[in-house]
Amino acid sequence: MDRIDAMRAFVAVVVEGSFSNAAAAMQLSPQLVSKYVSKLEERLDVRLFNRTTRKVSLTEAGTHYFEHAQQILLSIDNMESQLGGLHQNPKGTLRISAPVSFAMKHMAKLVTDFQTLYPSVTVDLQLTDRKVDIVEEGFDVALRIGELKSSSLIAKLVAPIRVVLCASPEYLAKYGMPHEPKDLKNHRYLHYSYMERNTKEVIHPWLTTESGQHRGELTSNNGDLLVNAAIAGAGLAVQPTFIASEAIRKGELVIVLPDDEPKTLGLYAVYAHRKLLPHKIRCFIDFIDGYYGSPPYWDEPIQNI
Structure with missing residues (x-):
């Protein structure tokens, strides 16, 4: 038995004055309303109504229960109304x-x-x-x-x-522009430590050691630092364009091996x-x-x- 439904049935009988009127108000059968109230009385082990063929009236226990039940149901209705407001107007x-x-x-x-x-x-x-x-x-x-x-x-x-391999014009002028992936083996590499290998920072095998570890003359867990280091001429960096695009537009960085761009x-x-x-x-x-x-x-x- 749903305790809240039983409580609502009990309160409806009190408010409407009879089981039949409560049933009509709740759009339930009188038999189901009566069953709800009977089960509630069994659970509480008290009689809530004095019943006659003509009317029902509250017992002393029923009067006390009605006062508390009304407050509980009002709190539940208020809570549901507030939650409904959260759905309509997020807060x-x-x-x-x-x-x-x-x-x-x-x-x-x-x-x-x-x-x-x-x-x-x-x-x-x-x-x-x-x-x-x-x-x-x-x-x-x-x-x-x-x-x-x-x-x-x-x-x-x-x-x-989008992820690109990039370096400063000054760095490339000093160490040469790579024209194919194997040219990367002679370059300095700035490694982002949070980049997972399966995301193809694995841009090229030339950026890893023979043991499969990432090379990195400079390693950091911050992409902005690596981009700034690349601008300063520290080496090649593999970085997302949401960090590097401004420097690329300004000519502070140049995209290297654009035809071998890492996977988006x-x-x-x-x-x-x-x-x-x-x-x-x-x-x-x-x-x-x-x-x-x-x-x-x-x-x-x-x-x-």
Whole structure:
């Protein structure tokens, strides 16, 4: 027996004055309403109504139970109304995890535009290149870059992520422009430590040692640092264009081996559940879809380089 349904049936009998009137108000049969109340009395082990052929009246226990039941049902109805309001007008805190460099360069305006549309949503944006556990760490959405492996999480593609091998004109003037992949073996390489091998930073086997480890005269877990090092002439860097495109447009970096460009990756919005998705999450997922354009705005000036 559903305890709440039984409680509603009991309150309806009190308010409507009879089992038949309560049944009509609840759009149930009188037999089912009577069964609900009888089961409730069995559970409580008290008699709630004095019944005659003409009317029903509350017992002393029934009077006390009615006062409490009304308050409980009112609280439940208020809660459901508030939750319905959350569905219609999203509010609350939206916790997002995002990669450091991408968020620093491309998420401030997105969050501002999102909150302009949904002013009752507070955004808690946490930046990390570490792969967070969404459920364990309490995030609503995580933005991830790469080739996602199958999991129980839901992943929506937000934008393609183009990756290029690049270096400064000064570096190339000093060490020579590579014309084919094997030319890379004589060059300095700036390695991004979070790049997984199966995402084809594995751009070329010439960028790994004989044991299969990544080469790297400089290794860092931050792409902005590596791009700045490449601009300074430290070596070749494999980096996404959302970091490197500005330097490429300015001529501070040059794309190397454009015909052997690494495989395009993806920026994904990852979240835990598809059913009964909180409205604040659904609104964010819908909002970010297509937000950066196709191709993304950071790629438009350098598509043919």
